Amino acid sequence: MKPNAIVSFTGKKEINTEIHLTGSKSESNRALIIAAISNGLVQVENLSDADDTVTLNQALDLLKNRDKNSLHTIDVGPAGTAMRFLTAYLTTIEGQFLLTGSKRMKERPIKLLVDALISLNASIEYQSIEGYPPLLIKGGLEQTSGKVSIKGDVSSQYISALLIIASSLPSGLSLEIEGELTSRPYVEMTLKMLEEAGIQHSWEGNTISIVQQPYLPSLLTVEPDWSACSYWYSIAALAAQSDITLPNLKAQSLQGDSRIQEIMVQLGISTSRKDNGIRIVKTTEPQRATEALNLKDCPDLAQTIIVCAAALGLELTFTGLETLKIKETNRVKALQNELAKIGVALIEEKEFYSLDCSKLHFPEKVLFRTYDDHRMAMAFAPLGLIIPEVEIEDFHVVEKSYPDYWKDLRKAGFTINEL
Ligand SMILES: O=C(O)C1=C[C@@H](OP(=O)(O)O)[C@@H](O)[C@H](O)C1
Numbered sequence: 007m008k009p010n011a012i013v014s015f016t017g018k019k020e021i022n023t024e025i026h027l028t029g030s031k032s033e034s035n036r037a038l039i040i041a042a043i044s045n046g047l048v049q050v051e052n053l054s055d056a057d058d059t060v061t062l063n064q065a066l067d068l069l070k071n072r073d074k075n076s077l078h079t080i081d082v083g084p085a086g087t088a089m090r091f092l093t094a095y096l097t098t099i100e101g102q103f104l105l106t107g108s109k110r111m112k113e114r115p116i117k118l119l120v121d122a123l124i125s126l127n128a129s130i131e132y133q134s135i136e137g138y139p140p141l142l143i144k145g146g147l148e149q150t151s152g153k154v155s156i157k158g159d160v161s162s163q164y165i166s167a168l169l170i171i172a173s174s175l176p177s178g179l180s181l182e183i184e185g186e187l188t189s190r191p192y193v194e195m196t197l198k199m200l201e202e203a204g205i206q207h208s209w210e211g212n213t214i215s216i217v218q219q220p221y222l223p224s225l226l227t228v229e230p231d232w233s234a235c236s237y238w239y240s241i242a243a244l245a246a247q248s249d250i251t252l253p254n255l256k257a258q259s260l261q262g263d264s265r266i267q268e269i270m271v272q273l274g275i276s277t278s279r280k281d282n283g284i285r286i287v288k289t290t291e292p293q294r295a296t297e298a299l300n301l302k303d304c305p306d307l308a309q310t311i312i313v314c315a316a317a318l319g320l321e322l323t324f325t326g327l328e329t330l331k332i333k334e335t336n337r338v339k340a341l342q343n344e345l346a347k348i349g350v351a352l353i354e355e356k357e358f359y360s361l362d363c364s365k366l367h368f369p370e371k372v373l374f375r376t377y378d379d380h381r382m383a384m385a386f387a388p389l390g391l392i393i394p395e396v397e398i399e400d401f402h403v404v405e406k407s408y409p410d411y412w413k414d415l416r417k418a419g420f421t422i423n424e425l
Pocket residue numbers: 031032033087160161162163166188189192305306329
């Protein structure tokens with residue numbers, strides 16, 4: 007049984023707290039693969055304690071002492087980055103691997119990445135449905151081409167996966183991105199982390215090139231997770247008064263989700279530097295934006311912002327939400343179902359998604375379903391500041407990226423009762 011929890015907040019809706027966030031799961035999972043390829047030259051500090059990172063770390067540890075003649079099964083559960091990064095990495099090392107994941111992972115597409123790797127001469131077979139995990143991978147890639155071309159509008163993780171292995175391939179890699187690139191800051195994060203580890207690249211037009219080259223001894227320090235931080239912006243906006251300090255978040259972050267600082271200005275939150283990190287304060291009343299907010303660069307912020315805006319009755323319009331349909335769940339559908347419980351509609355018209363808050367209301371008690379999606383739980387829990395009893399389905403789901411979420415909410419004054 008997956009337990010639910012009731013989230014509530016009694017007394018004055020004032021939040022004055024300091025929250026130490028875990029490391030970025032995106033940076034951590036890149037750092038782990040880079041460290042593995044570098045054979046110990048690259049060290050990592052401040053790894054995330056997210057399940058997705060723990061899973062990848064354990065898989066890489068087991069691979070270190072593997073018997074190269076037997077088949078190794080690796081189950082990454084719901085971790086998208088682990089699935090995509092390992093698919094590429096496993097083709098480059100000796101051995102045979104069965105790479106699998108959760109029920110949902112078997113519905114998340116991987117064909118574009120597999121086709122790209124096969125075009126380099128990798129051996130990968132689908133074990134069930136073509137285009138989806140599980141995958142049977144025979145490693146020891148003997149590269150026959152240094153060029154690869156891949157569509158950019160489905161998942162940037164495919165591109166990051168290829169870039170991370172590029173410097174270890176005999177012919178390097180010249181990677182052409184076809185069409186639009188979604189989640190672009192994640193590709194930039196990959197390249198910057200490779201640079202920190204000594205790997206150079208060139209990016210001209212729509213082609214990124216990395217020649218074969220060695221890693222340099224280096225230390226990758228993982229910054230706290232800005233996607234996790236976004237829930238604190240939502241809490242700050244929904245509270246009557248708020249002053250929250252989050253140490254160690256950088257002004258110049260590798261994480262595109264740091265854009266939450268700028269987006270939340272229109273929801274009344276200002277950000278300043280404090281204690282080598284940030285301080286967020288509720289200053290002004292939220293304002294209705296006149297233009298659609300494009301979240302293509304930061305899809306993981308979508309649920310935070312949409313739920314927060316809905317609860318504030320802000321009828322915002324969004325674009326760039328296409329990839330939400332292939333994440334931990336179909337996040338557009340999940341948002342539509344759950345926002346309906348407070349009378350808000352998220353209306354999809356071509357590439358536009360608009361909030362209609364004309365029937366917004368707050369019942370005494372609401373059960374929000376979470377669809378095996380950590381971000382559904384984390385985006386809806388802050389409504390405990392407005393709704394007397396918010397029941398969150400399967401509340402442990404947050405462990406995918408932010409295991410201390412409930413502990414941190416308690417520290418801020420929320421009551422969390424497991425059912
Ligand atoms: O590279 C990464 O670390 C990630 C890229 C994004 O995925 P897409 O590129 O599939 O949008 C993001 O949603 C995911 O949580 C993490």
